[in-house]
Amino acid sequence: ETGVTQTPRHLVMGMTNKKSLKCEQHLGHNAMYWYKQSAKKPLELMFVYSLEERVENNSVPSRFSPECPNSSHLFLHLHTLQPEDSALYLCASSQTGTDQDTQYFGPGTRLTVL
Amino acid sequence: AQSVAQPEDQVNVAEGNPLTVKCTYSVSGNPYLFWYVQYPNRGLQFLLKYITGDNLVKGSYGFEAEFNKSQTSFHLKKPSALVSDSALYFCAVSYYSSASKIIFGSGTRLSIRP
Numbered sequence: 001e002t003g004v005t006q007t008p009r010h011l012v013m014g015m016t017n018k019k020s021l022k023c024e025q026h027l028g029h030n031a032m033y034w035y036k037q038s039a040k041k042p043l044e045l046m047f048v049y050s051l052e053e054r055v056e057n058n059s060v061p062s063r064f065s066p067e068c069p070n071s072s073h074l075f076l077h078l079h080t081l082q083p084e085d086s087a088l089y090l091c092a093s094s095q096t097g098t099d100q101d102t103q104y105f106g107p108g109t110r111l112t113v114l
Numbered sequence: 115a116q117s118v119a120q121p122e123d124q125v126n127v128a129e130g131n132p133l134t135v136k137c138t139y140s141v142s143g144n145p146y147l148f149w150y151v152q153y154p155n156r157g158l159q160f161l162l163k164y165i166t167g168d169n170l171v172k173g174s175y176g177f178e179a180e181f182n183k184s185q186t187s188f189h190l191k192k193p194s195a196l197v198s199d200s201a202l203y204f205c206a207v208s209y210y211s212s213a214s215k216i217i218f219g220s221g222t223r224l225s226i227r228p
Contacts, residue, residue, distance in 0.1 A: 040220075042221075043158075092158075102163060106157050
């Protein structure tokens with residue numbers, strides 16, 4: 001266990017559904033990330049929340065919206081997704097300013113959009 | 115532009131033989147270099163990192179990596195492969211201690227045959 005948990009582990013949804021992915025870190029870190037991992041593609045950084053900055057990848061569609069209510073919790077809200085959004089969604093956390101961005105990952109949520 | 119390349123999609127090694135997984139990078143300034151491993155249906159797990167100092171870095175599970183500045187490489191190595199080392203390996207690079215500045219390679223699948 002890395003100290004980063006994600007729920008649910010598996011999610012199947014239709015294109016008209018609204019769902020949320022949840023991530024929680026128990027490491028006392030101050031930065032959290034969402035990544036998308038698709039088959040045979042590089043890991044894609046979607047969003048970053050940290051004390052220093054909030055970063056959004058401009059190529060991420062607006063049907064994905066992040067929420068970070070505090071430094072331990074991160075959500076990814078999903079609505080009107082497309083089949084090509086099916087992927088493994090990974091959450092990570094790190095302590096910025098130390099460890100030079102060693103990121104610790106959760107187990108991921110396997111999302112299937114029908 | 116900052117980038118990282120893993121030139122091999124797949125590496126096959128017999129158990130007990132040495133293994134090498136290649137990684138090259140391109141960054142301006144001094145790089146921070148990482149290796150992560152991903153087992154099936156799991157998130158990425160941190161293996162080792164190079165920040166500064168000794169060019170040979172030792173990490174988890176008997177893995178090590180050598181930083182070569184002249185060749186801009188950071189190859190992952192292990193003297194004697196185990197079947198349990200079979201997994202997907204990612205090299206990553208950042209050039210600044212900032213949450214959004216880390217770039218992952220596309221991954222190399224390592225397969226160890228008994």
